[in-house]
Amino acid sequence: MVTNREGLLVVLSGPSGAGKDTVLRRLLEVNPNVTLSISATTRPPREGEEHGKDYYFLSKAEFVQLISKNGMLEHAQYCDNYYGTPRGPVEEGIQRGHDVILEIEVQGGEQIRKKNPEAVSIFILPPSMKVLSHRLHKRGTESEEIVEKRLATARKEIEQADKYDYVVINDDLEDCVRDICDILSAEKKRTTRSGKLIEEVLKNE
């Protein structure tokens, strides 16, 4: 029996308050084929953070060298520190048949999609701006001003959702996770990923 053994490169984005982290945690629980990409950063580890689990903690020299060797799928600089997605572990995961998820903001997602047209991109939407506003206010840890800023950023991000292959709504968590599983399953049956499959069926007489 012929199967496609390579996994998928999956770009997952969504605004703050869409519930990405909860969705991802549940997705990892229900779908053993999914793994999460670990980002690299030059910022120092915070207490309790582990190298190779929370982040790959690299020196600036190491990070810059990786960039120059095309070893980063995407990268960006914030507040004098580098952040990025090392190519090596992602490609190894895919070759081992895992669907490797990159949780990434919209700009990083765009870098990935441009360089990797085979990537599957999914945008997680809140049911409405009203619900998003409610979720962000409910956290209660931030001032009204900061919440308003987050909502404005969320709006800008959602306006970019049409650049993604798929949009899923996180209203009910289980539905949302099932939608993502369906997308991953369906993408593996795409003819563009199955060229060899057709050949092998024909060959095996």
Next chain:
Amino acid sequence: MVTNREGLLVVLSGPSGAGKDTVLRRLLEVNPNVTLSISATTRPPREGEEHGKDYYFLSKAEFVQLISKNGMLEHAQYCDNYYGTPRGPVEEGIQRGHDVILEIEVQGGEQIRKKNPEAVSIFILPPSMKVLSHRLHKRGTESEEIVEKRLATARKEIEQADKYDYVVINDDLEDCVRDICDILSAEKKRTTRSGKLIEEVLKNE
């Protein structure tokens, strides 16, 4: 909560012996959202065949008039009779939110895909030519010569599978049906079908 209420137009093809009919019967059992398109023909009904269930039985004049009014999604002529897919019932089903499946041979499928780029096309593959040959021989109702002809036709059809959006293998029936359900589910989350969804999320403040 916003949802896409329109169903999908689904083209399903596969060679004789791939098990299309069994797959379809099971798909209709497990997925209440799926309906099967009924073909029209000008050949007379056989015993037990019902108008509007097995076929729409039309006169040649009726059939030709439908073609001229763009009332056929596709049509073909075999042995002096017309066969085709009436547009009306398919579009009504889709508007009611059903995924309407057109079980159709490769040429008809091509007509549909060209005129309806939004159609989702799925090709059902046997696990191998060896298995297909075994299945066709097992029927035992046809001469060796006819089986060989069917196998040659199947090979030609499978060579066209790369024109379809998806290929699914019918090795295990339940797996194959689940694959198709996943594809239908995923296709509804395609951004190209969700333009209004993004708008509505943004609007609902």
